[in-house]
Amino acid sequence: MSTKVGYFPHNNSLFVLRHRGILERRLPDVEWVDLRDLPQGQRPAPTEGLPTVHADRLFDGGYDFIGTGFTPPITAQGQGHDVVYVAISGPRHENGRLLVKADSDIKEIADLRGRTVGIAHGSWQTTLLLFALERAGLGWGDIIPVDTGVNAAEEFLSGAVDAWVGAYPGLSAVEAQVSTRDLVATDGLFSHRSLWFTRRDFAENRSEELAAIIAALQESDAWIRDNPREAAALFVADARQRGGLDTDLDAWEHALRTRPFGLLPVTGEFVAEQQRAADLLFASGLLSREADVASAVLADVNALVPPLPDPDAR
Template identity: 65%
Template sequence: MTIRVGYFPNNNSLFALRHNGLLELRLPDVEWVDLRDLPATPRVDPRDGLPTLHSDWLFEAGGYDVIGTGFTPPITGLGQGRDLVYVGISGPRVENGRLVALSESGIRSAADLRGKRVGVAHGSWQTTLVLLALDREGLTWSDIVPVDVDVDRGGAALLAGEIDAWVGAYPGLAEVEARAKVRTLVDTDGLFSHPSLWFVRREFAENHRQELEAVVAALQESDAWIVANPREAARFFVEDAERRGGTADLDRWEEALRGRPFGIGAVTDEFLDEQQRAADLLHANGLLPRPVTVRDAVLPWIGEVVEASRPAAV
């Protein structure tokens, strides 16, 4: 059986696994599906809903069997009625990014964002961060002007004055910090844990347990390799950017990887509570078509597999 794995640079673990060949040592027939090359789903106005690319292609013929993303996409899929299940989560990535504005803007906190243009990679963890930050200040999604910006180009939009605030992530945030003074409006730490996470179709998990176990084991091995070889792993991201006609800084990518948690753990009650709170907020703000119960997407035996595969130290 061919196992199709969806990947893109924003999920560092799967991206490195795509390039270091460790999965192929466990599964002889792997097809890697670059999410950036998939036909795009229709763009969604950030005021009207959430993009559904990840969950669409998880359930589309010719899509993929396994996917790793940030915090929001599995909630989006569940809100579409997709029968997906969680595989595992990384540790907290609270140092990965935060909500910022230029110091000269006069914006000092999330409470000042009413009526402001806020740049997010809409549908990613960034949407959840902004919603949680607004809710803490008694504001809602309709109180801001959300602007969908590419995760790699949002910094340029902030510097150009096209948006007033931006959820930046490293290494892109470092490039902005090198060119301008920025003010942190909301730190991720203290707001939510912001892990990487992985999910699959329930049908795949139940009918292809051996293959799923192989993917989990390869991810654990690959993550340990990243920790031991961050500069070599960083080269994968730089070379990819160059192949696609762009540029990337090796030192900044290495620094970014050194600052991120690697290794996959089972989903926890704390994580599921965060997912449920985000799902409730997304629905209340009109971004999710139906309420969801995230614990319906848990298969306990998968957590046992994930924990059994963890190396002694990652």
């Protein structure tokens, strides 16, 4: 039986693993599934719910294992799917933030009331924005969220949206053209970790394959830490092949150098933050049912992810 692993550039670890042949040494019968090539379906408006493509494909045979940001596994639970968290990354505070142009009349989060905010809806950006709004006593209905997709930077630069949750490497091109101002520091608001998850049946019945994926990701992530420019070249080549915009090698190298690599066990601190996100999504009408994050954590799976070695102990 083949093991299907979903990947796309937004999960840097899985994307690099796909291109380096490391997992194939442990799992010869691995099938890579590029999420960008799967039917996406119609995306709901940001006021009507969350995109469900990641959850749908995990449970309709599209793939067995996937890595994303904060929101997709919550979305899956909100649909009644039985997901299991496999691992988390370290905090990625430097990767993205809520910002406006430096000359904007929006001075603080409270000024977002009635204004447009660009996000990649259904990703970690939805969660970050909800956390920011909560801090200012605002809710989802107090703003006009805009799903900007691949045109996010252009819509921000053109003024089509008043504020934007931006991320590197795309944010580098924006910063080269206009001065920006953060509305809130990501550090202290949102840990912005990468997450890896699977179905419960896969976690319980195919632990050897799961352990092989974890070990391969750890090896590949160590290579990224030591070779960020070579890793960046993989993303640039892919973007050029697909006619994408993120083809700046320096921007990709900067993005990879400022992100943590290596898988960590799921912690109680993470579960609490993820539950808070789930509660906000449900209260905002973006989930049809409540999600119980703790129920998606299995001790046997968590034990497959050893803590990373202390770099200061070398």
